[in-house]
Amino acid sequence: MSTDLLNAPESTTTIPSSEGIEVGPRRRVRSVRVDDRFNLLGAAAAGVAVATLLFGWFTPLSGLVGWVVVAFLTFLIFYAxxxxxxxxxxxxxxxxxxxxLSSAGVILFGALVFVVAYTLVRGQEALPxxxxxxxxxxxxxxxxPLSAGGILHAILGTLIQISIAxxxxxxLGIVTALFLNEIGGRFAKFVRTIADAMTALPSIVAGLFVYSAIIVLxxxxxSGFAAAMAITVMMLPIVIRASDIVLRLVAGNLREAAYxxxxxxxRTVWHVxxxxxxxxxxxxxxxGTARGIGETSPVLLTSGVTAVTNLNxxxxxxxxxxxxxxxxxxxxEPNMxxxxxxxxxxxxxxVLTLFAVARLIGGRGPGELSSGQQRRVLEASVRDVRRITIAADRRRSPVGAPTSATDSGPDRPATPERPALPKEESSS
Known part of the structure; x- marks a missing residue:
């Protein structure tokens, strides 16, 4: 490799060869330059202006959705x-x-915020x-009025049903995913096919299946148990497929190192x-929890509607x-x-609370310890250092000599295991 390749500027891309051929400036995809910010602002202003002119001046068009679409398309053209x-x-x-891609993320996040905010605003009359x-x-x-009645029975029912599910x-879902990845075989292909098919199973079909298999027979x-079984039918394929994909991403060299x-x-499966x-x-x-906790049709067929609290x-x-x-x-009725x-x-x-709890339980990466685990590991390390130090002192000291400050001194009382030393020997 020549010196031209080593001295090439950071803004150029070179082919690693004996000549060090330059192929042009290096493109920056993720970085944002100052002129690119001006391009974004200018294109956005041009898109808004063109859409406003089309909908408000040149042609008497109406509709917020059409205005947004025209403004965004114009923005893309001007930006390009x-x-x-x-x-x-x-x-x-x-x-x-x-x-x-950034616009798609903003639209998705905006839709989520709109749904949550709209629900909270409409429910602010009952929540206080x-x-x-x-x-x-x-x-x-x-x-x-809203000062009478509540949803305690529904909250308890949801917690009981989702806990059972x-x-x-x-x-069952994690063990099935382990079977698909660690054992495999012809039957594993059949199980994976069934799990894929059940992912698209309509929820009303799951409710009818549980109604026929549990309630009728x-x-x-x-009952709440029948509703929990219907929710389980809806959650199980989601957990199996997602866990299957996650377990496939575990590097094979980790298993090989354990073997x-x-x-x-x-033991490799459990510890690695x-x-x-x-x-x-x-x-x-x-x-899986997000899929199961929001199901309505299978619960309608299997749990029934009641206004009283039922904990059984x-x-x-x-x-x-x-x-x-x-x-x-x-x-x-408006109050209802x-x-x-x-x-x-x-x-x-x-649902957000359950997500936060799940993240606290499984959000740490492999090998990452919690604060309590780090404290226990530190205490164990201190004990190990102390034990190793005492053992090293005992190996260095002669037979019958004191091994620590507490064991030394002529005034230490004699024991059957260790007789008292003479005065001259102890003083020496």
């Missing part, structure tokens, strides 16, 4: 022209695609009342594969928050509709 003045064709493509969280609708009717889904009544150290397959994939497995559980999932109807929202908003939006806001907050 401005970038093309100082850049090549490939950089123009890169900049335009970056703007498109404490009875909304501490009472049920047993003694309240459609015409009663997670108790079944988490071990076994219990003969709607080389003499570990068995299942699962800790490495823990953040991804937590995400899989989050996705095996007997009697048990309503959940999504079903309670449906029951509230179908009423024409306000209760419905308040219930939807509580459901959103509950």
């Amino acid at each position: 022209v401005l970038v093309a003045m100082k850049s090549d064709r490939q950089e123009v493509k890169d900049r335009v695609m970056s703007v498109l 009342h404490l009875n909304f969280f501490t009472e049920s609708m047993e003694l309240a009717g459609p015409l009663d 997670l108790t079944v889904t988490i071990p 076994i219990t003969h009544q709607r 080389a150290l003499g570990s068995t397959r299942w 594969v699962l800790p490495t994939a823990r953040p991804g497995l937590a995400t899989a559980v989050i996705l 999932p095996f007997s009697g109807p048990m309503i959940s928050l999504p079903l309670q929202v449906f029951d509230f908003v179908k009423s024409p 509709i306000a209760r419905g939006f308040g219930t939807a806001a509580v459901l959103i907050l509950l």
Whole structure:
């Protein structure tokens, strides 16, 4: 390699050869220059101006959606022209695609914020009342004010149903994903195909299946357990497929290193594969929980509608928050509709809380310790250093000599294990 390649400026790209051929300036895709910021602002101003002229002056068009579409398309055209003045064709493509992807993220985030904000605003009439969280609708009717009745029975029903569903889904889904990755075979392909097919299963079909298999044949009544089984049917394929993908991403050299150290397959899975994939497995559980906690149609068929608090999932109807929202908003009374939006806001907050808890449990990377674990490791290290130091002192000292400051001195009393030393020997 010649000195031309070593002394090449940072803004140029060279081919690593004996000649060090320069192929042109290095394109910066992720960095934002000052002129690019001016291009963004200028193109945005031009897009807004052109859309305003078209909809407000030249042609009497109306509609906010059309104005936004025209403004965005005009913005892209002007931005591409401005970038093309100082850049090549490939950089123009890169900049335009970056703007498109960034716009898609902003639109998605804006839609999420709009949904959450709209639900909270519409439910602000019911949320300030404490009875909304501490009472049920047993003694309240459609015409009663918001100071009477609440959704305590729906909150407890949702927590019980989703707890039962997670108790079944988490071990079964993760074990199935481990089977697909660690064992494999022809049956694994069949299981993966079934899991893929169940991912697109309509929720009403899952409700009908549980209604026919559990309610009609076994219990003969709607219950929270039947609703939990319907939710499990909807959550299980999501957890299996997401966990399967996460476990595939675990590097094979980690398994090979564990096998080389003499570990068995299942010790490798328990101590290497699962800790490495823990953040991804937590995400899989989050996705499954988000799918199951918002189901309405299977719960409607299997749990039933009730206005009283029922803590027994095996007997009697048990309503959940999504079903309670449906029951509230179908009423024409304004207070019931306000209760419905308040219930939807509580459901959103509950889902966000579950996501935060799942992130706290599985959000740390492999090998990353919590504060308590770090403290225990530090204490164990201090004990090990002390033990090693004492052992080293004992090896260096002669037989019968004191090994520490507490063991030395002529005034130390004699014991059967260690007789007293003579005066002259102790003084020497």
